[in-house]
Amino acid sequence: MNDNIYTVIITAITVLGSATAFRFYERKSMRKERDEEFIRHDCKDRIAKLEALLVESAREKDELRKMILELTKEVATLRTKVEFFEKGQS
Numbered sequence: 001m002n003d004n005i006y007t008v009i010i011t012a013i014t015v016l017g018s019a020t021a022f023r024f025y026e027r028k029s030m031r032k033e034r035d036e037e038f039i040r041h042d043c044k045d046r047i048a049k050l051e052a053l054l055v056e057s058a059r060e061k062d063e064l065r066k067m068i069l070e071l072t073k074e075v076a077t078l079r080t081k082v083e084f085f086e087k088g089q090s
Helices: 002-089
Strands: none
Touching: none
16 A cells, blocks of 8 residues: 555656656747747848948949049049140250
């Protein structure tokens, strides 16, 4: 009779312990999934911002390249004028 009571008590403790352990690991798993989802969304946001910055910097680079070409043309024109004036004074 005592063996049966001990068996029932041990079984009840085991069942309650495993249910608690199951809930613990289930919550831990859900927390991990939420963390991973947060990281995934954070990475997507950062990538979108970096892509926008890349597009903007490419546009700025093209504008600067055009400015350099225009300045190079102006320098060439001014050089020609200076040479012309120097030859005229000689």
